[in-house]
Amino acid sequence: GAGVSQSPRYKVAKRGQDVALRCDPISGHVSLFWYQQALGQGPEFLTYFQNEAQLDKSGLPSDRFFAERPEGSVSTLKIQRTQQEDSAVYLCASSLTGQPQPQHFGDGTRLSIL
Amino acid sequence: GDSVTQMEGPVTLSEEAFLTINCTYTATGYPSLFWYVQYPGEGLQLLLKATKADDKGSNKGFEATYRKETTSFHLEKGSVQVSDSAVYFCALSPSYNQGGKLIFGQGTELSVKP
Numbered sequence: 001g002a003g004v005s006q007s008p009r010y011k012v013a014k015r016g017q018d019v020a021l022r023c024d025p026i027s028g029h030v031s032l033f034w035y036q037q038a039l040g041q042g043p044e045f046l047t048y049f050q051n052e053a054q055l056d057k058s059g060l061p062s063d064r065f066f067a068e069r070p071e072g073s074v075s076t077l078k079i080q081r082t083q084q085e086d087s088a089v090y091l092c093a094s095s096l097t098g099q100p101q102p103q104h105f106g107d108g109t110r111l112s113i114l
Numbered sequence: 115g116d117s118v119t120q121m122e123g124p125v126t127l128s129e130e131a132f133l134t135i136n137c138t139y140t141a142t143g144y145p146s147l148f149w150y151v152q153y154p155g156e157g158l159q160l161l162l163k164a165t166k167a168d169d170k171g172s173n174k175g176f177e178a179t180y181r182k183e184t185t186s187f188h189l190e191k192g193s194v195q196v197s198d199s200a201v202y203f204c205a206l207s208p209s210y211n212q213g214g215k216l217i218f219g220q221g222t223e224l225s226v227k228p
Binding site: 003004031033035040041042043044045048050055056059091093095097101102103104105106107108 | 118148150156157158159160163203205213214215216217218219220221
């Protein structure tokens with residue numbers, strides 16, 4: 001079946017622009033996660049949804065980062081007024097429920113801020 | 115806070131050699147532990163998991179045992195193949211966080227030569 005789908009695969013933006021990254025989770029998966037992965041590092045947790053409710057946003061690095069999942073399926077991660085340090089791969093993952101269910105990851109969106 | 119530490123890479127082995135990738139963790143309570151693998155050009159995939167002390171996770175010839183007394187979850191394989199070349203990530207899911215967010219180590223790159 002279809003896995004987690006992220007778009008776009010690559011995004012280049014100028015510093016100061018706003019960007020929006022999309023995640024389509026596996027159908028029926030209740031939980032959705034966003035992670036940020038810097039080059040050569042492990043993914044770092046950003047935020048978590050259970051259905052449409054954002055239950056944990058403790059990893060969002062600043063108020064420029066905003067995520068939503070209005071209908072409990074597709075999610076969008078928005079970054080406002082991008083800065084160079086936002087350059088990273090943004091990963092989305094989904095799971096049937098919370099722990100200890102395994103998370104299924106998308107291929108990520110590689111964001112480059114010029 | 116909770117954290118995961120992995121041995122630094124890259125690790126280079128000859129085919130059929132024995133593999134160990136060390137992973138230790140710091141966490142309150144009893145986290146769930148995971149190994150994820152990222153093959154070149156692909157997304158993160160769950161390799162194996164263990165949810166309580168002394169559990170052994172295994173898959174594709176890889177094994178790891180949840181050692182509470184040494185706070186470790188070392189990955190082992192008796193005979194590696196060229197196709198095992200990838201980046202391996204150790205991760206934990208905190209016991210206090212029912213949502214199941216993952217905390218990753220920095221990753222260990224494995225290169226297997228024929």
